[in-house]
Amino acid sequence: MKLKPILSALLLTAARLSASAQNTDSLELRKIYDEALVNGKAYESLHYLCKNIGQRISGSDNAQKAVEWGKKLMESYGFDKVYLQPIMVPHWVRGEKEQGFIINGKTRTPVALVALGMSVATPKEGITAEVIELHSLKELETLGADKIKGKIVFFNRPFDERFIEAGSAYGTAGDQRNLGPGAASKYGAVAVIVRSLTSALDNYPHTGATNYGTNTPIPAAALSTIAANKLSETIKAANGKPVQFFLKDNCQTLPDAPSFNVVGELTGTENPNQFITVGGHLDSWDLAEGAHDDGTGVMQSAEVLRIFKATGYRPKHTLRAVFFMNEENGGRGGKKYAELAAQNKEEHIAAIETDEGGFTPRGFSFQGASPEFLKQINANWRSLFAPYEADMLVAGGSGSDIGPLKGTQPSAVLIGFRPDSQRYFDIHHTPNDVFENVNKRELELGAASIASLVYLIDQHGLKF
CATH class of the missing domain: 3.40.630.10 (Zn peptidases)
Incomplete structure (x- = not known):
């Protein structure tokens, strides 16, 4: 019995069947x-x-x-x-439109912001407090409660533009919004504001959910990227003098x-x-x-x-x-x-x-x-x-x-x-x-x- 011709015939038949299936699928x-x-x-x-x-x-x-x-x-x-x-x-529910102002001395500059999903409301009169700029959740631990308690934490880590696939940049920046408010609450922050999760430079703030975990909920909002840059520049220009921020939102969880x-x-x-x-x-x-x-x-x-x-x-x-x-x-x-x-x-x-x-x-x-x-x-x-x-x-x-x-x-x-x-x-x-x-x-x-x-x-x- 000659096996080589039989094997060759079987391989040829398999190849033809595969090509036929590919043609049918196409x-x-x-x-x-x-x-x-x-x-x-x-x-x-x-x-x-x-x-x-x-x-x-x-x-x-x-x-x-x-x-x-x-x-x-x-x-x-x-x-x-x-x-x-x-x-x-x-x-x-979001409630009435949110309000936010950068307060630098006697100057009050309104900025574009929106409450994060699942945020709690501020008091009716809003919150005014010194704002401290951070770029990672790790910095909360480094600074500790002595420097964070009573302040508004501003997370301002932008997208990493080196990623070709934009979802990867979103993923690496997202902990600020997802976990930042809950993490800042542990150290006594009174509110959190977050740079919007986008590489676009515009005045459209991005909402999205935040998760407090077992931490005490505090008001949380996202700034547009233009507003985030403005706040960061104001803090730098103040040369160590306190810059305040006013936040008012009206969220409610039913x-x-x-x-x-x-x-x-x-x-x-x-x-x-x-x-x-x-x-x-x-x-x-x-x-x-x-x-x-x-x-x-x-x-x-x-x-x-x-x-x-x-x-x-x-x-x-x-x-x-x-x-x-x-x-x-x-x-x-x-x-x-x-x-x-x-x-x-x-x-x-x-x-x-x-x-x-x-x-x-x-x-x-x-x-x-x-x-x-x-x-x-x-x-x-x-x-x-x-x-x-x-x-x-x-x-x-x-x-x-x-x-x-x-x-x-x-x-x-x-x-x-x-x-x-x-x-x-x-x-x-x-x-x-x-x-x-x-x-x-x-x-x-x-x-x-x-x-x-x-x-x-x-x-x-x-x-x-």
């Missing part, structure tokens, strides 16, 4: 992109969400309106199942409120009890319309399933689009989703989160991916994404809403959609996060790239 991706770019619904749906509903902070009337509308939208697309997952969410995740499904034809989820968060901060954060993400998630319905594709596994609630100031929607997945003994193959804006797609990051996994996924799929310039398949984070799945679904592969990052933090958590700053074609290309990855996972799995 044609399917082309159909997905054609549907998204020619008949896409994400942009017009985003317009309705932004202009007819608007800001959607957890616990608000608008958040509930968005839930009801989101459910009707998925039903109108003809998904196999559409339902709500009840949750209780924090209900924080009792937790009922809300919902919105879930739509296409039932799998072969493995209906195995799930591939794509999602974004429906809630937003209260300063604007929540267009990029994360209206684009929820609209892309729904669009993925709509594309499959429109093209007649029937998935092997059950596909889910999830509009998570309460990502911004609690993450309870993601936690509830993972909890219910465990209770229902669901098996998640993969979950994809889109929460980095609706900008030009670059690719995807795979949480905790090994070098061998990345090698295989690039070998198998990168060439398919290359014509659409979305072929960056790398190790990295996934998203805060799908993150809890790792605790209940350890075999699930968690994936983050990675659009171009350079403009996102110019508008993130600001009054500029409006529909007009979303590009229709970029939004549609993103939806198509996510749908393409869902298709490939559905067809081939993630075990190479």
Whole structure:
């Protein structure tokens, strides 16, 4: 028996089958992109969400309106199942517009600022105190309570501009906002003001959540980058003489409120009890319309399933689009989703989160991916994404809403959609996060790239 000719024939057959599969996948991706770019619904749906509903902070009337509308939208697309997952969410309200002044002698200079999410209010008359400028949380420990007690701490560490991916700069600067107020409270600070988390130089302050932990809550606000520079320059020019700051805000935390995740499904034809989820968060901060954060993400998630319905594709596994609630100031929607997945003994193959804006797609990051996994996924799929310039398949984070799945679904592969990052933090958590700053074609290309990855996972799995 001659083994070499048989082996050669088998290898040739395998190569032909692989080439045939690649050709089939390529044609399917082309159909997905054609549907998204020619008949896409994400942009017009985003317009309705932004202009007819608007800001959607957890616990608000608008958040509930968005839930009801989101459910009707998925039903109108003809998904196999559409339902709500009840949750209780924090209900924080900003109150009347905040006020802030730099006080240098007899000069009072108003500055642009906003309260941080979950901040407590100042006294009705506001707070006036000496301000001390710091650049890290470590400096609190170095200075100690003797130099901090009774003062307003000003955290003024800017973005590290050496990062190419803007999210990395956001991550390394974010502890000032997330943990700074609670940390300063331990040393007796009466309030905290923070440089906005952006590399943009403008007068639009960025809100975002702060977490006091077990520390006593103190008022906390974010300054615009122009205001932060002005305050820093004033402190330096004072040559050691005290500079004061006045802060007044009117925040309030109300009792937790009922809300919902919105879930739509296409039932799998072969493995209906195995799930591939794509999602974004429906809630937003209260300063604007929540267009990029994360209206684009929820609209892309729904669009993925709509594309499959429109093209007649029937998935092997059950596909889910999830509009998570309460990502911004609690993450309870993601936690509830993972909890219910465990209770229902669901098996998640993969979950994809889109929460980095609706900008030009670059690719995807795979949480905790090994070098061998990345090698295989690039070998198998990168060439398919290359014509659409979305072929960056790398190790990295996934998203805060799908993150809890790792605790209940350890075999699930968690994936983050990675659009171009350079403009996102110019508008993130600001009054500029409006529909007009979303590009229709970029939004549609993103939806198509996510749908393409869902298709490939559905067809081939993630075990190479």
